[in-house]
Structures are given as structure tokens and as C-alpha cells.
Amino acid sequence: MSKTFDRFAGIAFLLIGLLFVIESQRISKSSYGSAVGPDIFPIGLGAILILLSLRLLYETFRYQTGTKNGETVQYKKFIIIFVSALLYAILLEPLGYVITTFAFLLIAFQTMERGKWVKSILIASLFSFGVYYFFAEFLGGSLPGFPVF
Amino acid sequence: MNTLQFLMDGFSIAFQWQNILFAFAGVLIGTAVGVLPGIGPMSGVALLIPVTATLTAGLPTEAAAASSIILLAGVYYGAMYGGSTTSILLNTPGESSSVVTTLDGYQMAKQGRAGAALSIAAIGSFAAGIISLIGLVLLAEPLSNIALEFGPAEYFSLMLLGLAAVSGLAGKSMTKALMMTVFGLMLGTIGIDAVSGIARFTYDIPVLYSGLEFLTIAVGLFALGEVFKTVLERDHEDGTMAKIGRILPTRQDLKDSAAPIMRGSLLGFFIGVLPGAGATLASFFSYIGEKKFSKNPEQFGKGAIAGVAGPESANNAASGGAMIPLLTLGIPGSGTTAILMGALIMYNIQPGPLLFEDHPEVAWGLIASMFVGNLMLLILNMPLVKVFAKIIQTPKKYLLPIIIAISFFGVYAVQYTTFDLYLLLACGVLGYLLTKNDFPVAPLVLALVLGPMIENNMRRALTISNGEFSIFVSNPISLVLLIVAAAWLLVPLLLKLKGRSVVLNEEG
Numbered sequence: 001m002s003k004t005f006d007r008f009a010g011i012a013f014l015l016i017g018l019l020f021v022i023e024s025q026r027i028s029k030s031s032y033g034s035a036v037g038p039d040i041f042p043i044g045l046g047a048i049l050i051l052l053s054l055r056l057l058y059e060t061f062r063y064q065t066g067t068k069n070g071e072t073v074q075y076k077k078f079i080i081i082f083v084s085a086l087l088y089a090i091l092l093e094p095l096g097y098v099i100t101t102f103a104f105l106l107i108a109f110q111t112m113e114r115g116k117w118v119k120s121i122l123i124a125s126l127f128s129f130g131v132y133y134f135f136a137e138f139l140g141g142s143l144p145g146f147p148v149f
Numbered sequence: 150m151n152t153l154q155f156l157m158d159g160f161s162i163a164f165q166w167q168n169i170l171f172a173f174a175g176v177l178i179g180t181a182v183g184v185l186p187g188i189g190p191m192s193g194v195a196l197l198i199p200v201t202a203t204l205t206a207g208l209p210t211e212a213a214a215a216s217s218i219i220l221l222a223g224v225y226y227g228a229m230y231g232g233s234t235t236s237i238l239l240n241t242p243g244e245s246s247s248v249v250t251t252l253d254g255y256q257m258a259k260q261g262r263a264g265a266a267l268s269i270a271a272i273g274s275f276a277a278g279i280i281s282l283i284g285l286v287l288l289a290e291p292l293s294n295i296a297l298e299f300g301p302a303e304y305f306s307l308m309l310l311g312l313a314a315v316s317g318l319a320g321k322s323m324t325k326a327l328m329m330t331v332f333g334l335m336l337g338t339i340g341i342d343a344v345s346g347i348a349r350f351t352y353d354i355p356v357l358y359s360g361l362e363f364l365t366i367a368v369g370l371f372a373l374g375e376v377f378k379t380v381l382e383r384d385h386e387d388g389t390m391a392k393i394g395r396i397l398p399t400r401q402d403l404k405d406s407a408a409p410i411m412r413g414s415l416l417g418f419f420i421g422v423l424p425g426a427g428a429t430l431a432s433f434f435s436y437i438g439e440k441k442f443s444k445n446p447e448q449f450g451k452g453a454i455a456g457v458a459g460p461e462s463a464n465n466a467a468s469g470g471a472m473i474p475l476l477t478l479g480i481p482g483s484g485t486t487a488i489l490m491g492a493l494i495m496y497n498i499q500p501g502p503l504l505f506e507d508h509p510e511v512a513w514g515l516i517a518s519m520f521v522g523n524l525m526l527l528i529l530n531m532p533l534v535k536v537f538a539k540i541i542q543t544p545k546k547y548l549l550p551i552i553i554a555i556s557f558f559g560v561y562a563v564q565y566t567t568f569d570l571y572l573l574l575a576c577g578v579l580g581y582l583l584t585k586n587d588f589p590v591a592p593l594v595l596a597l598v599l600g601p602m603i604e605n606n607m608r609r610a611l612t613i614s615n616g617e618f619s620i621f622v623s624n625p626i627s628l629v630l631l632i633v634a635a636a637w638l639l640v641p642l643l644l645k646l647k648g649r650s651v652v653l654n655e656e657g
Contacts, residue, residue: 005586013328020335020350027349036611038342038349041604045335052328059324078381082574085553089570092561101554108550112380123547131558139203143562 006060014053020046080111096146101128152290155505159513163521168219168514171201172522175220179227180529184235184540188552189244190228191484191591192372194221196552198364198492199559214496215511219518221492222472225485226278226519229428229465230526233270234537237263237457238391246428246464249436253449253456258391264534265398266457269406271530272398273462277414278523281469284418285476285516289505292477296502301609302620306630308603311480313634314424316592317641325588327638333593336361337600344608356568363491363597365569368556369576370583370590371484376549377581393535398454406458409439417463421470424482428464428471435463469519475500476512480599484591487598494598 024042088104105124110117136143162168182193201220205213232247237254250270257266299307316326339350340360351357398406416438417431439459440449449456474480479501481487493500498508505512530537560569580590614620622628 002586005582009583009586009588013332016332016335023350027347036608036616038345038347041607042335042338042349045331045338049328049331049335052324052331056322056324056328059322073381075381078377081380081550081553082377082578085557085574086571088557089567089574092557092570093567097558101558105550105554108553109546112546112549113544123551127551127554131554135203135558135562139206142565 003060003063006056006063010053010057010060013049014057017046017049017053020049077111081108084108084111093144094147097143098128098132098145099147101131152286155509155513156286156517158509159515159517160520162215162510162514163219163518168216168518169521171216171220172223172518173525175223176227176230176522176526176529179224179229180231180526180537181540182224183228183231183233183244183247184537185543185548188372188375190225191488192368192375192552193224193228194485194488194492195364195367196372196555196559197221197224198368198488198495199563200555201492202495203562210496211498211508211510214493214498214508215514217496218489218493218511218515219522221489222515222519223522225489226465226468226522227526229468230271230274230530231537232464233274233457233461234267234534235541237266237270238393238538239541246432246467247461248429249432249460250457252436253451253453255391256450256452257454257457260452261392261394262452262454263391264394264396265402265454267393267534268396268398268531269402269454269458270461271527271534272403273406273410273413273458274465275523275527276410277417277462277466278469278526279520280411280414281418281421281466282516282519282523284422285469285473285519288422288473289477289512289516292473293502293505296478299502299626300624301606301613302624302627303630305603305606305610306621306627306634307478307480308599308606310630310634310637311424311474311482312592312596312599312603313637314482315484315595316589317637321587323638323642326592329583329588329590330592330596333596334600334603336366336593337597338604343601343605356566361572361597362560362564362569363594364495364563365560365573366576366597367488367491367594368560369573370580370594372552372556373573373577374580374584374590376552377577378585379545379549381581393538396531396534402454405454408442409435409455409459410462412438412442413459413462414466417466418470420463421467421482422473424474424480427483428467431463431467432460435459472515472519476504476515477502479504479602481595484594487591487595491594491598 020042024039024046027037027039027042084104084107088100091100102124105127106120109120109124132143132145136145163172178197179190179193182188182190198217198221201217205216208216228244229246232242232244233250233254236242236247236250237258240251240255242248242251254266254270257263312330316330317323337360339357341348341351341358348358413435416435417428420431420434421428436456436459439455440446443449443453443455468485471482471486474482475486475490479490479499481490490500493511498504498511556573557570560573583590610620611618620627621631
């Protein structure tokens with residue numbers, strides 16, 4: 001259990017709850033003659049979340065100062081993979097499915113473990129072409145296949 | 150028409166060639182999912198929803214829904230079979246419901262009886278699967294008849310009970326579980342309100358009008374969350390794998406495990422029917438029970454076959470039992486069934502009491518195909534155990550990027566928006582951070598699925614009562630359900646205050 005994360009999460013959810021309650025006031029009133037409009041449910045939820053977040057914040061003060069277990073976290077690998085996934089999402093539509101998938105897979109394979117280029121290229125191209133042709137040609141689905149010039 | 154007639158119709162659907170193929174693919178993928186440490190049944194099912202959606206695209210809606218749910222349910226119970234393999238061979242459970250199998254299974258493997266342990270697990274799972282299906286067939290009709298009498302107030306309280314049950318038992322901290330539930334409900338309110346047609350929290354962003362897509366969130370939280378976790382905290386390299394040796398169990402093994410299989414199946418089934426208490430809890434209780442029943446309890450932990458047979462039957466029976474509240478009441482009791490429910494809703498098929506009336510081919514087709522699928526699993530698992538054991542060695546460096554690519558493909562192929570891809574990545578990070586810090590994500594997904602229905606029923610009930618909230622307590626059935634829901638949350642809390650340790654369901 002991480003005290004810092006739980007405090008941070010407690011505050012974040014508290015703010016989300018507050019935001020929900022405040023923003024729910026702006027929802028237009030119900031158009032049909034019922035006592036219960038579309039704003040009651042979100043307001044109630046927001047209020048409950050605020051109470052629960054306060055409860056969590058209160059609980060964090062009673063945490064024993066826990067021993068940090070020395071896990072080695074591989075930020076570098078994760079960041080490379082995450083950023084390439086983000087680029088994959090951004091470029092998917094302009095560059096098409098086959099190229100972006102191939103590039104993403106190749107980068108990710110090599111980030112996970114260096115070397116074995118031939119095998120990486122083979123698997124990446126098999127997957128990207130295979131999925132595209134199976135989906136777009138065989139099943140008749142629509143995917144942006146290649147860049148449109 | 151009586152139940153038997155419906156079941157026969159179900160079999161005629163299950164035996165259509167494409168459905169046999171779907172069931173086969175489902176159980177095969179499920180076994181692989183169960184064997185691979187790192188992807189559990191929840192991520193497996195979530196990842197496959199878009200794939201099945203594209204595969205069934207050419208079929209009429211109802212047939213497509215039947216085929217997809219046949220495949221997805223196959224993944225679910227197939228994973229329960231596969232989970233035992235790594236527990237026995239590597240001492241590493243493939244998913245949380247197989248944790249107790251490691252206790253005796255690995256010991257048996259060390260004594261050179263791995264084959265016997267694996268085949269007893271398969272036989273036990275098969276027996277349990279069949280027993281829970283018979284229970285499902287017998288209970289489906291009466292239960293849905295009761296539920297048909299329910300009005301909005303009763304439904305509201307029933308769904309609240311489902312949520313309370315799942316959050317009361319999930320994770321280490323109930324505060325966190327409840328926060329996740331409420332947060333899931335809140336995410337469910339984004340989009341056009343179904344009752345009044347008024348946009349809520351959309352801020353004129355067009356993609357938000359239809360609400361956040363359940364599929365994207367589920368795939369992100371479960372599948373990507375787990376991938377990110379493995380990338381960040383590279384799991385310890387797997388230990389040496391035990392030799393499998395002779396596959397068939399001896400006569401003595403069979404005799405020793407017959408009673409545990411029966412007890413495990415019945416126990417697992419009833420635990421599975423309860424919302425919130427899933428396969429993990431069932432296998433855990435079965436192990437404790439077998440140790441109590443055994444004439445020589447000192448054998449447990451040293452390779453007692455009953456310690457494998459009981460829990461493995463129990464976790465399979467529980468996954469069958471969990472289908473009952475999903476199909477008859479429309480209340481998923483666990484993370485995986487919540488995802489199955491989301492899949493059905495995607496096909497515009499509402500699980501619940503009307504399912505058996507409105508879409509008998511989906512409901513009975515699924516039930517019948519589960520008989521077929523269990524048989525396939527038994528046939529697959531006995532001779533092919535050695536082949537499945539090979540899957541364990543799939544290198545993670547190829548597996549993880551491919552899982553990311555599959556989830557991207559799946560989400561994009563169904564949604565056609567890049568917005569969902571960003572949401573997917575965000576949910577992946579969120580899923581990793583939340584799970585790591587004991588914020589269970591299963592209640593969030595469950596709440597997201599149930600949220601709109603809870604709200605609709607609440608508002609319909611309040612409209613009937615002219616805004617009087619007392620309708621929920623003045624209605625006797627609704628009152629009982631609310632009391633049970635409150636008890637589900639309060640009892641573990643009271644036990645904790647008294648210093649008793651509470652068994653938790655980590656699987657969700």
C-alpha cells in the first residue's frame with residue numbers, strides 16, 4: 001500500500017466528485033413532468049464519491065509507514081513502448097494500418113529485447129499484413145490500409 | 150414448450166458448423182489464456198470481443214450474438230481448465246482461481262505425478278462443468294420467471310445488491326472498492342441521457358455523445374493494464390518446468406478424487422451463483438473443506454490428489470454457476486461475466502429474465518454449446534497436455550507487443566475513432582496504477598455496465614412513486630434485496646473490526 005499514491009488518488013477523486021456535483025447543476029432541467037430529472041443520479045454519485053474520498057484520506061493517516069519493497073521498475077522500456085503506442089494511435093489514420101502496425105511491433109519487440117532482427121521483422125510483417133488482409137480482404141471490414149496520396 | 154424442448158433446440162444451434170467452430174476456437178484460446186501467466190480470463194474475453202464482432206459481421210444479429218457469446222464463454226471456462234497447468238508444472242498460477250492448486254499440484258509434479266495431477270484437474274473440471282450446466286438448465290426457467298415479476302424498484306435494488314456484492318469482496322480495502330464502483334457509475338452517466346434525451350458531461354464533444362465505450366475501457370483496464378505491468382515489472386523468469394510423464398491417473402487416484410470432485414462441483418456451483426463470490430473463493434473453500442473431510446489431512450501440501458481435484462472442480466463449477474445470475478437476472482456477479490454482459494449488450498441483446506423468452510436461441514444455444522465445449526476441453530486436454538505446456542514458453546517479448554496491437558486493432562475496428570485509442574491507452578495506464586495500489590478495477594467495469602440500467606430503473610421507480618424515495622423500502626422484495634446488499638457490505642466490515650481475517654476475492 002503506498003501512502004503517497006492513496007493520498008493523491010483520494011484528492012483526485014475528491015476533485016472529480018466535486019466537479020461532478022458542480023457540473024450536474026448545469027444539466028438542463030427535465031423536459032417532462034417528473035420530479036426526478038437527469039441530474040439527480042450524478043449529483044448523488046458525486047456526493048458519495050466525495051464522502052468515500054474523505055474516508056480514504058482519513059485512512060491514509062492511519063497507515064503504518066510501510067517498508068518499501070525494492071522493485072526494479074523499468075521506466076525506460078515502458079516509456080518507449082508507451083510513446084510508440086501513442087504515435088501508433090496518432091499516425092494510424094494518416095499512414096494506414098499496415099505501416100504503423102509493422103513499425104510499432106518492430107520497435108516494441110526490439111525494446112523488449114535487442115537482437116534477432118530477422119525474427120522480429122518476420123513476426124511484425126506477418127502480423128500487420130496478415131491482420132489487414134484477413135480483415136479487409138477476407139472479411140470485408142474497413143481499415144485504413146495504406147497512406148492515401 | 151418445456152425446458153427439454155428448449156435445450157434440444159439449443160443443441161441444434163450449438164451443432165451448426167460455425168458454432169462448433171466458434172466453441173472450439175473459444176475453448177482453445179481460453180486454454181491458452183489460462184496457461185499464459187499474465188493474461189487472465191477477463192483480459193482474454195475483453196480482447197476477443199472485437200475480434201468476434203468482426204468475425205460474425207456477416208450474420209444476422211441474433212445468430213451473430215449467439216456465435217460470439219459461444220466463443221467468449223468458451224474462453225471463460227476454457228481459461229479455468231488451463232489455469233491448472235502452470236500451477237502444477239511451474240508452481241505459478243496462470244490465474245488467481247488456480248492459486249490453491251499450486252499447493253498440492255506442484256508437490257505431485259515434484260514426485261513425478263504431474264501427468265496424473267493434470268488429467269485429474271481436467272476430469273474434475275469436466276465433471277464440474279457438466280454438473281453446473283445441469284444446475285443452470287434446471288434453475289434458468291424458475292429464476293427468470295421470478296424475475297419477470299420484478300418492477301423497476303425491485304430491479305434497482307437487485308442491481309445495487311450485485312454491485313454491493315462485488316465491491317464488498319473485491320480487493321483489500323472496501324473504501325477503495327466502493328470508490329471504484331461509484332467512479333464506474335459516474336463514467337456511465339456521460340453521454341445522452343436515455344430517459345430525457347439531454348446531453349450530460351459532453352461539453353459539445355461529438356465522440357462523447359454516445360458515452361464512453363465499455364469495450365475500450367475494459368480492454369484498456371484489464372489487457373493493457375496487465376501488459377504495462379509486465380513491461381514495468383518484468384516478472385521473474387520462470388523456473389524449471391516439471392516433467393509430465395505418465396498422463397493417465399491410476400485407479401487409486403481416480404478413487405481418491407471422485408468424492409472431492411463431486412463436493413467441489415456442488416460447492417463451486419453454489420458459490421458461483423452468489424454474486425461477488427467467484428471462482429477464486431470457490432477453489433479456496435473447496436481446499437479447506439477437503440482438508441477437513443480427509444482421513445489423513447497431513448497429506449495436504451505434500452501432494453494429495455484431493456487437493457487438486459476439489460479446487461479445480463470448484464473453480465470450474467463456479468464459472469458455470471456465475472452464468473446463472475447473468476443470464477436469468479441480468480446481474481453479472483464478477484468481472485468476467487460483466488464483460489460477457491457488455492458483449493451481449495453490444496449486440497442489442499439484454500441479458501435478464503426476458504432473454505429466455507425473447508432470444509431463446511442465444512440463451513439455449515449458449516447453454517448447449519457449453520456442454521459441447523466442456524467435452525471438447527476434456528478431449529483436448531487429456532492427450533494434448535504436453536502441447537499446451539509448451540505455450541508457457543512463448544517469449545514475453547513477442548507476446549506483449551502483440552497484445553497491444555490486438556487491442557488497438559480490436560478497438561479501432563469496432564469504433565473507427567482515434568479518440569477510443571487514446572482512451573484505451575489512458576485506461577491502460579490507469580488500470581496499471583489502480584491495480585498496483587489495490588484499487589480493484591472489476592467493480593468499475595461492472596458499475597459501468599450496470600450504471601445506465603440502475604439509473605433508468607431508479608428514475609422509473611421514482612416516477613411511479615412521484616419522487617418518493619420510500620418506494621424502495623415500502624416494496625417488500627426491494628426492501629429484502631436492499632437489506633441483503635447492506636449486509637454484504639457491513640458483515641465483512643464488522644468481522645474485520647472484530648479482528649477476524651476476511652477471505653477476499655481478488656479475481657473480481
